[in-house]
Every structure is written in C-alpha cells, then in structure tokens.
Amino acid sequence: MESVANRRRTRSLTAASQLRLLQLPDACLALVMSYACERVPWPERSRLAEVCRTFRTLFSACAFSGSVMRLNLNTLSWRLMACKHKAAIRKQLLAAVKRVAPSVTRLSIKFQLDYATKLSLAALLAPLAPYVQVLDVEDGLCLQLIEAMGSRSPAWDSLREVSLSGCNLWIDMEAPEVAQLEQQLAELPALTSKIARFECSCQGMDEGGESFFKQLPALRSLELEDWTAVDAPRDYSALRDMCNLSRLTLNIVEDLETNLEDLLSLTQLQELALVGCYRASRGLTRLSNLVMLDLQPMMGIEPGDNAMGPGAAAAWKVSSLTELRWCGDVVFDAGEVPINLPRLLALEIDEAYFPPSGFHTQLCTALRQLTSLRLVGGICTRLPPDISCLASLQVLAIDSCQLPAMPTAISTLSSVTNLQLSNVAVGPHLPSWVLAMPLRKLWAANNRLTSVLPKRKASAAVCERQEEWMGRLTHVCLSSNQFRELPQQLMQHATQLVELDLAYNQLLQIGSRAVDEMQGMTSLRLLRLEKSYWLPVEERWTQASQRAIARLKQARPDLQRSRATDLLGVLSKWDDAYFNQDADALKALLADNVVQHAGKRVNAQSTNQIVTEKDQQGPEAVTAFHRKYFENYQFKHLPIVRAANEQTSSVYSLWDEEAVLMRPEKFDEALPASGSATSLSGIWRLVLDDQLKVADIWFLRTLTREEKKFRLKHRPNQLYTDFKAKNVAAPTLSLSDKQLAKMQAAAEAFNQAWSTGDVAAVHGLMAPSCDTINPIFGERKSSREEWEEMVKDVFQYWEVKTNDVDIAVTASSNKAFLHWVVRGVQKDTQEGQQMYGLNLLCFDDDQQITEVVGFRQPLKSEHDHIFKTDSSYMGHLDKLHMDAEH
Numbered sequence: 001m002e003s004v005a006n007r008r009r010t011r012s013l014t015a016a017s018q019l020r021l022l023q024l025p026d027a028c029l030a031l032v033m034s035y036a037c038e039r040v041p042w043p044e045r046s047r048l049a050e051v052c053r054t055f056r057t058l059f060s061a062c063a064f065s066g067s068v069m070r071l072n073l074n075t076l077s078w079r080l081m082a083c084k085h086k087a088a089i090r091k092q093l094l095a096a097v098k099r100v101a102p103s104v105t106r107l108s109i110k111f112q113l114d115y116a117t118k119l120s121l122a123a124l125l126a127p128l129a130p131y132v133q134v135l136d137v138e139d140g141l142c143l144q145l146i147e148a149m150g151s152r153s154p155a156w157d158s159l160r161e162v163s164l165s166g167c168n169l170w171i172d173m174e175a176p177e178v179a180q181l182e183q184q185l186a187e188l189p190a191l192t193s194k195i196a197r198f199e200c201s202c203q204g205m206d207e208g209g210e211s212f213f214k215q216l217p218a219l220r221s222l223e224l225e226d227w228t229a230v231d232a233p234r235d236y237s238a239l240r241d242m243c244n245l246s247r248l249t250l251n252i253v254e255d256l257e258t259n260l261e262d263l264l265s266l267t268q269l270q271e272l273a274l275v276g277c278y279r280a281s282r283g284l285t286r287l288s289n290l291v292m293l294d295l296q297p298m299m300g301i302e303p304g305d306n307a308m309g310p311g312a313a314a315a316w317k318v319s320s321l322t323e324l325r326w327c328g329d330v331v332f333d334a335g336e337v338p339i340n341l342p343r344l345l346a347l348e349i350d351e352a353y354f355p356p357s358g359f360h361t362q363l364c365t366a367l368r369q370l371t372s373l374r375l376v377g378g379i380c381t382r383l384p385p386d387i388s389c390l391a392s393l394q395v396l397a398i399d400s401c402q403l404p405a406m407p408t409a410i411s412t413l414s415s416v417t418n419l420q421l422s423n424v425a426v427g428p429h430l431p432s433w434v435l436a437m438p439l440r441k442l443w444a445a446n447n448r449l450t451s452v453l454p455k456r457k458a459s460a461a462v463c464e465r466q467e468e469w470m471g472r473l474t475h476v477c478l479s480s481n482q483f484r485e486l487p488q489q490l491m492q493h494a495t496q497l498v499e500l501d502l503a504y505n506q507l508l509q510i511g512s513r514a515v516d517e518m519q520g521m522t523s524l525r526l527l528r529l530e531k532s533y534w535l536p537v538e539e540r541w542t543q544a545s546q547r548a549i550a551r552l553k554q555a556r557p558d559l560q561r562s563r564a565t566d567l568l569g570v571l572s573k574w575d576d577a578y579f580n581q582d583a584d585a586l587k588a589l590l591a592d593n594v595v596q597h598a599g600k601r602v603n604a605q606s607t608n609q610i611v612t613e614k615d616q617q618g619p620e621a622v623t624a625f626h627r628k629y630f631e632n633y634q635f636k637h638l639p640i641v642r643a644a645n646e647q648t649s650s651v652y653s654l655w656d657e658e659a660v661l662m663r664p665e666k667f668d669e670a671l672p673a674s675g676s677a678t679s680l681s682g683i684w685r686l687v688l689d690d691q692l693k694v695a696d697i698w699f700l701r702t703l704t705r706e707e708k709k710f711r712l713k714h715r716p717n718q719l720y721t722d723f724k725a726k727n728v729a730a731p732t733l734s735l736s737d738k739q740l741a742k743m744q745a746a747a748e749a750f751n752q753a754w755s756t757g758d759v760a761a762v763h764g765l766m767a768p769s770c771d772t773i774n775p776i777f778g779e780r781k782s783s784r785e786e787w788e789e790m791v792k793d794v795f796q797y798w799e800v801k802t803n804d805v806d807i808a809v810t811a812s813s814n815k816a817f818l819h820w821v822v823r824g825v826q827k828d829t830q831e832g833q834q835m836y837g838l839n840l841l842c843f844d845d846d847q848q849i850t851e852v853v854g855f856r857q858p859l860k861s862e863h864d865h866i867f868k869t870d871s872s873y874m875g876h877l878d879k880l881h882m883d884a885e886h
Helices: 002-013 026-036 042-062 073-082 086-103 121-125 143-148 175-186 209-215 237-241 260-264 312-317 361-365 385-389 408-412 432-436 460-471 488-493 512-519 543-555 563-580 583-587 619-632 705-711 737-756 784-797 860-866 873-885
Strands: 069-072 106-110 134-138 161-167 195-201 221-226 247-252 271-276 292-297 323-327 346-350 372-376 395-399 418-422 441-443 475-477 499-501 526-528 590-596 633-645 650-662 678-688 694-701 766-774 779-781 798-809 815-826 831-843 849-856
Touching: 069 073, 073 086, 073 106, 086 121, 121 143, 143 175, 175 209, 209 237, 237 260, 361 385, 385 408, 408 432, 432 460, 460 488, 488 512, 512 543, 563 583, 563 633, 563 650, 563 678, 583 619, 590 619, 619 633, 633 798, 633 815, 650 798, 650 815, 678 815, 678 831, 694 831, 694 849, 737 798, 737 815, 737 831, 737 849, 766 784, 779 784, 784 798
Parallel strands: 069 106, 106 134, 134 161, 161 195, 195 221, 221 247, 247 271, 271 292, 292 323, 323 346, 346 372, 372 395, 395 418, 418 441, 441 475, 475 499, 499 526, 590 694, 766 849
Antiparallel strands: 633 650, 650 678, 678 694, 766 779, 798 815, 815 831, 831 849
16 A cells, blocks of 8 residues: 555656656666666666656657757658668657657658658658647658648648748659649648748749649748749749738749739738849839848840849839848939938848949938948949938948948948948958947958057057947957957957957967966857868967967866857867877767768669768777778878858868878788879768767768779779869858858759759859869869760760759858769669769859869769679778788
8 A cells, every 4th residue: 555655646746747857868768767776676666667757758748849840851761771670660760759749839841751761751740740830841842741731631730831942843743743733732722721931943844834823822922943934934923812922032034024013913022032033123112011122133134235124223212111132233213312212221232333433322311211231242432421321320241342442421320330341351450440330240251350450559548449449349250361369459358249250360379378368258158260171280270279279178168159160170070080090089979870871772772882882880880991991091181171051960071181002011912003102082971960979971082092903893094083172272261141142052053953954054153164073983074065065965864853962151161062862763774773972162253163073973884884893892991901911
C-alpha cells in the first residue's frame, strides 16, 4: 500500500501542469537515467524512471511549441537511402513525428521526397495535419503534396495559411503533370482559399499557362520570375480576381505596355516591384493604396529606347507612396509639380548618372519629410545646399560610388543617426562634417581609413566634441579598411558601443594595451576581427597578436559573434587541422552522426568516385579516411576563399595543397610517378548541426600523381590542368546587400541554366570573356559563347529530373559557391544517374560572372571510360600500405 501511495504522490508531483522544465531531447533523458541509476536501489530507481518518462512526455508535448518544425525532404531522402534497415528506420521516423505532432503549429517543408525511399509523403504528414496552423513549402509543390492535403487525407482543420515558394512548375513538371496539379487544386477550394503566398518561376510556361493562377484566388503575395520572356508578354488577367492581393513582384523581362491595364486594376495593391519590366510606370497614380514601389527596368533593351518609357515620371506622383526605389537616371515631367510624394519617407536611387550639377534640387525641396535617403552606384558629383531641407533625415547612405562633394549645409542634418559610407574611397579618416550628426550607427566598410577621426592634436573644444560624438555610437562597421591597430579613439570614448566590426583589415595587429582597454568596454557584445583565409595562417597575426587575442577571449567570454562567424570559425579549425595534418583535431569537430558523402548512386548502389567511393559514416570512418591521406602524403594546405550560408548552416572553402609529395616511407618505386611533387585544388562543403559539429561533408579535389597512375586506364591530357585556386584570390572587399543580392541572383540563374539547358536566363549575367574550367577533367572554355555551346551539347544526351542547390555568397570577396545535386537520365542508355558538384563563381565590379571553377563527379560513361575497374581511392591507399609493409 505504501508503494502505491508513493507512486500516486510521484505522479502528482510530476504532472505536466506542475513542472516548468527546459525542453530535453531523448538522448539527454537517457543520459540522465544512466547516471542517476548508478548505485540506486530498485524502488527509488522505479520512481526515477517514472519521473524521466514524465520528462519525455513533456518534451514531446512542447518540442516545437513557439518554433517551426523544419522537414528537409531532400536530406531526409539521402539519410533514408543510406540506411541498411530502411523499413525499420521509416517506422521509427513516423513514430517520432507522431509523438511530437501535437506541439507543431508551424511546419516548413523543403524539396521533395525521393521515390526510392518508399516513404509516403501522405503518411509522413498525416500525424501533423490536425495541428498545423501555418505551412511553408519551398520548392516542394508537387502532386504528392496536394494528394497528402486532399479530401482523402486527414483533415487539416487547424490550417490557416499556406505559403508556396521556390516553385519551378514548368521546369520540373511535364505539361500533363502541371494540368493534373491545376485540376487537383481546382477540386480543393478549402485548401486554395488558404494559400496566401506564391513565388514561382514562369520559365518554360506555354502560352495560356497563366490560367494556373486562377486556382489561387486568395493570394496576398505573388512573385513571378522569368528572364527569358522578352518576346512573350504574359497574360495577367487572372490577377483581377485576386481581391486580397497586396504585394506583387514581377521579376520578368517584358514590355508591360500591352497588359498594364490588368495590373492597374489591382487598386488594393500596397507593394509593387517591377524588376526587368520596361514601360511599366505610366498610370501608376491609379494605385491609390500603393505604399512601396520598386522600379528596376531592364537596361539597354533597344538602342535609343527609354526603358522607363514616356510615362516614367508618373512614379514621382504616386502620392500614397512611403517608400520608393528607383533604378536608372532620374526622369521628371515638365509640369509645375514634377514631384507629388507628400508621404514618402524612404528613397533609394540606384545606378543613376546625375547631371554635372549633381543631385536634383527638387528631390530636396519636395521631400522635406524624408527620413531615409540612399544613393547606390552611379555618379553624383555633389549634393546641393538645399540638402538642408531634409531636416527629418535619419538614414543617409552613399554606397559604391565616388563620395559627392558636400556643401556646408550638410552640417545642418542634425537628425541623422545612421550613416553609411561604404566603398566610397574615403580616407585616411572620416570627413569632419560627420561630427554634426548625432550618429548611433556608422557603416564605413571597404574604404581607405586608418583612423576614425584625425589623429592630429586639436583644441579642447574640438576634442570634447569628438568625445561626445563617439560616446553616442552603438554600432560601428569598419571592415576592409587599412587599420593597423584597434581604433584607440573608440576604445577610450565609445562607452555605449555594442558592436564593432574590424574584419578583413589585413594590416591589423592587436597589442596587450588594446586588450586592457577592451575589458573596460562593458557594453560591447560583438567584435569581429577575422581576416581573409586566402592568407597563409602565419601571415594573419603575429605571435604577439595571437597571445593578445587569446587573452581577450579569456577576459571577455561574453563577446558574442554572428552565426556566420561561428560557422566560419569551425571551418577555420577544419582547415587548420588539415594544414597541421592532425586527424585527431578533425575528429574533435565531427558529430556522432557525421556522413561524408560519396553522393552518386546508380540503381541504389554507390559507385567509385573521384575521391570518396562510398559514404563514410560516423566519426571513426571519416577520421580513418583522412588519416590515411595524412599518413601517405605531406603537403601544405592553403584555404583561399571561404563563405557561409547561415540558413543551411553550411560553410565552403576553395583551397590549394602545394608541394604534395608521397612520404618517403610510403614511396613505391613500382610507380614512376612516386616521389614527384605536385599540387592539388579542391572545395569543401561542411554542414554543421545545432552544436556546431560537422554533420555532413561534401568535397571534390584533383588527383595526385599516384592516384592518376593507379586509377586511370590511360593518362589523357585533359586530366592535367595548371589550375591553382590562389589565382582567383582577390583583394578583400565589403560588398553591399545589393551587390550580394545580384551575385545570389546570378548564381541561381547559372544553376537554372544547368537545370534546363536554357542559357538565356544567365546570358546577360555572364561576361562575354567568361572563363570556365573544370580542374578535375581539365575542361576549359574561354568565352561565354563556348560555355553556352557546351551546355547545349550536354543536354543533347542528358536530361535533368531534379536539381537541388545550396548557394553561399561572401561579403568579403566577389565570389559565390554552389553545391548542386542532380538526378537525371542519360538519353542514349535511358539509365538513371545521380551526381553532385561544387562550383565557384567569380564576379567583376558589376556582378557579372567572369570565371567559373567547377568540380564535379563523372557521368557513368565517363567513369567507365577513364577509370580502371576496382580502382577506388581507398583501395589505392590500402595498396600503398601493403606495398610499404612488404
């Protein structure tokens, strides 16, 4: 009786309503039990087990409360296909989803399930259906998803809103499939009435395909993209029925003159972006509810033609606007009131070439209420004295152009708290007029600064004014300048500073005195000091600086870093471990479930690849793989370019390995190549988990001399290349958000070309002299035309079914990384294949692609032609071991 009473008491004390516990994962609970049950008598152990079961129930009940459950179906497919006992794993997966389902109110689905997993999407989503309120789907709209949400599936009674983004319907699907999808949606009004956001590429859409949009009458946000539609204007009549549409983005190259009436009928629109469209601004005054307008017409459509068209000046008379972004030369009409924007608060003008007189006076006198002014690119020689009219201005940004001459009236802008002077060649210190502005945030990246303010001795009054000015600063970005030491002025007087960015100041060194001063900056929470990793390790910091940084970390452990900084920090440790050829240091970075991917499967079997012939799973297997390489070769590992994608927790590195030489004890006289030094190049992609441990590894590199001798059937010239990663290194930059967005868009268009074989989308984004090289196979194309011909040739015998891509651009360099995984069919054999590649894109100052470096796996036909049978990379290293022992 006593035990029963104790059990009831235990239940009451551990009831969910009585406990306030942190969310604990199952592994943590198991560890708690294993520790707690040591030397515990059995009755107490039973009570402890009951408490732990309550913990587990509590965790399941609130696992995703207040957060989003994210399902990456592509990663899920890979993991399932890599498992030996797939049926058991599928069962465990469905049970886990069912257990946490009651806590899931927001669900994010990315990509699609691979049919080879034999996992039904309907079965996966069924436990979640009664609870999900908001559903986000990225690149996952397909027949299976609609079936899983259809009338035969569990009711999605709680669902309020659906968002569909990254759709490529007319690329990923055949015409009958799109028609079937449209029919499915037509039969599910309860679902379509909740689809509030739709982002889709119209590339490949046949004439009349716009009828698909009639199935989405409840949309509040619509974004369409197609950079190949110059001669194929779309029919936007379906938009007339979207009574709730408040946000519309047309990222489409087309003349809107013929169907502008359909757009102007959307009088409820609040946000409108017309990117690539031309003759698009006339009549915009009819959109009486419009508050945000983004006009970026396609430039150079026809010689002598005005991309804006005769009605361009109408944009300056949409009186309801609060935000306007204008790209190109500013055009006004000749009326008495050329500007009628009484509510406009934010104005951005991009790539405008102002007349010699400088910035238009009308923009100052007519926009006195303006709070934000941004000038990006173009040429503006001077700001007018009437700039003083902008007394309410809080944000002033001048980016990627020559700093205009400033009138004395600039000192009257006493409301500016956020100043951006990035990439305007200012130096060696900031201009004196900044002291008149009560700045809180200062962004002055990619300039020639060696100090914040002049170092020369000033009067007591001036010094007091400078100290007061610095005392207000909370956020300062001085990256990519020419500082040799931490700015002493800020260290001493910026008492409210929260964030300080000094990254990529390659001359910067840190002394012990600076560390002492940093300890007194109690408000500082973020400090960036990283340098470009194309520099050799020993050239980044002196020994004294390394000691000072170590002491700073110990003295100020509270200094936080950005997610990207944390990710790149792990990559630094990885590259340093490779530089030191330290396998144990690599192992310390690995997650317990780490997978090094071979990536390519034919008929569900891994095939021998360039470097990794099969997936390496677990820390022991991954470490053993790299340890064998370290034991056989000596080399100097030099990372050249790095980037991070915070959304996917991925980091990339392009690297060289110089003086690669087989170690004397492994020398094999039977291989003529042995003993000869060579150099290698390659790219990593590491995917990190929430604990910043490496969970997934993808990499490709060129072959050593011994690998070529052992693995190749013959030694074709095209497998030899003089490519060196260090040749693409560039001066450190600090690119603007706009420049990064252009690079991202170009990378996406580049990948799209390889998805469809249609090069039109990327044609205007590649420089005519763009150089393309595949370091593994030695393929080289010296122009855009040759690259386009190569793509067209490939698609004569290759058809892509799916193409998943991850992209990372770097603000410190004009580079972008792509990791792509494609599944397709070789047309001549009708054999399904899967392969992956890692690319680097280099850009010029206009964000045009000037060089493409592509590492990829071979097609099966290429593999059979080039490589010997059973000539795996690990087999090659094992042979070296056996020869050495013999």
